[in-house]
Amino acid sequence: MILLTKKRLSLLLASMCLSGMAHAVDVTGAGSSFVFPVISKWSQEYSKSADNRVNYQSIGSGGGIAQIKAATVDFGASDAPMSADDLKAGGLGQFPSVIGGIVPIYNIEGVESGKLKLDGQSLADIFQGKITKWNDPALVALNPGVSLPATAITVVHRSDGSGTSFNFTSYLAKVSDAWKSGPGTGSAVQWPVGVGGKGNEGVAAYVKQIKGSIGYVEYSYATQNKISYSQLKNAAGKFIEPNAKAFAAAADTADWASAKDFNLIMTNAPGDAAWPITATTWIIMYKQPKNAEKSAAAFDFFKWSLEKGQSQAEALEYVALPKSLVSKIEDYWKTEFTK
């Protein structure tokens, strides 16, 4: 029997305390439903190689910003970038995490996925209620060889504030003056027509149910739920199908170097093969962390996701950030965030 001298006892207790300090940290984040599929996949993979756990709640970009401002979560995720003033006022910094595309989805009997062609102006007119039937001359002109029925178009938009809506309306404002002066750009605009679904999931559910409907969701929601999505005419005048290559082409033509705090909206990118509604989601964190341990754990998670998380992102049809952007983000961490 080992004699429990005072010295040995104190050593035993000290080692127990120290090993207790290496316990798992729970990092919480909230925000955009746009990146929910990829962040939850990352957190699953990350927990295999590290002790810490990352818990992400998909409550919408506006919710993510509100929660990080109230410091109830360790990081927020928003599809709309915060302005430099807002960031300064809150003591926050932001950086992109992953790139994805927003696709128009539809439910038209007899028209398979990828067969419908739309352009920015007609998309804006549909969402403004100016084009009300699928066999409208403007749509028939864009789709020779596709028989569009005389069904009424039911527009499905988001009922909650959303960064997906922000990027979608930013694109519509860029391609249609009527949209720019009408509903405008925002995470929640006054939609002229249509029904509202809650979250990307709600819009997908409504479009699947309602015949003759059109909506917009993040690309992985369309592929995972097997809903038909359309082609879009991009700024270069070419009809593009949405896929990872098209999103990457849009990201490549973006000018990140001149954007302070990575504040750059990538919609209507100029490239030939670029998907016009490509977007990124910004992770927002405090520059002076409220909880150093959790902040360090969160940075560890994001470093892992930026350097090793590409395969998971690509499996879900997101585009991993280009290497030049990753090194810019890591420099930004060193200069702006205190550990």
Added chain:
Amino acid sequence: MTENTQYMSAVIPDVESESEKRAARDHRHDAWFRRTMLGAALLVLVLLASIAGSTLWGGALAFKTFGFEFLTSSEWDVVNGKFGALVPIYGTLVTSFLALLIAVPVSFGIAIFLTEVAPPWLRMPIASAVELLAGIPSIIYGMWGLFVFGPFMAENMAPWINDNLGALPLIGPIFQGPPLGIGMLTAGIVLAIMITPFITSVMQEVFRSVPVALKESAYALGGTTWEVVWDIVLPYTRSAVVGGIFLGLGRALGETMAVTFVLGNAHQFSASLMMPSSSIASVIANEFSEAYTDLHRSALIALGFLLFVVTFIVLALARLMLSRLSRKEGV
């Protein structure tokens, strides 16, 4: 009484007998009981007043900014900060009254069946089934409404309604609309299914409380079952029945998740029952977590206060109606 004998020569002490002690103790207990019950009742009043007061306080900014226009405007523009409560109020009232219109006759039928008509072996299963309906969470109703009932409405009922009822002269426009499957009619039907168990259970209880002698005398005079129910049972239980109906109405007015799923969340005012709309509870549920401008948040809290006001008005009307009816009877 040993303690007495010692002092008998000096002072006559004020001694309580056992029964007097018990009476004093009972009086004390009774007083405490009454105070506690009074406290519980006052707590309810205080809570009510504080909820009403805090929603009014939170919504003060919206009321100050828009004034009376808040009640009549159907705009809901978050970007430009213009809010109007007309569509949510309209959607809430229409779906709730539609639900009542469908649920009250059905509940009445079930209650009468269970108390008067059903053979004893059938009463237990049906009563249990109705109570089970009450226990289903409202979000399950929402999911059922969206994934099962919605497509059923869209494919089978909506085209029929649009063609036949939509063509009628005066009330036609109320039934015209695309076969979405979601909208005020679907929400009203789902709400009706949700509030039926509550109304049924209250009606059932009071129908059973009618003195058998009253019913037996009516039957003896040659009354049919219907005549007994309509002329004896219902008048006897009138105020409790109305109370049960308003219990159901209260649930329908405040129902959130089921309505959010099947009402369509559209901020446009439409007279047609086939079109989507929004209700006060669904607007608050959808937008509250992302309302990060003060005016938006204040508008949502103001909507909550308006729901309070609507419920209060409806209850007051019910009381008024009841008192008029009882005055007619000379009670």
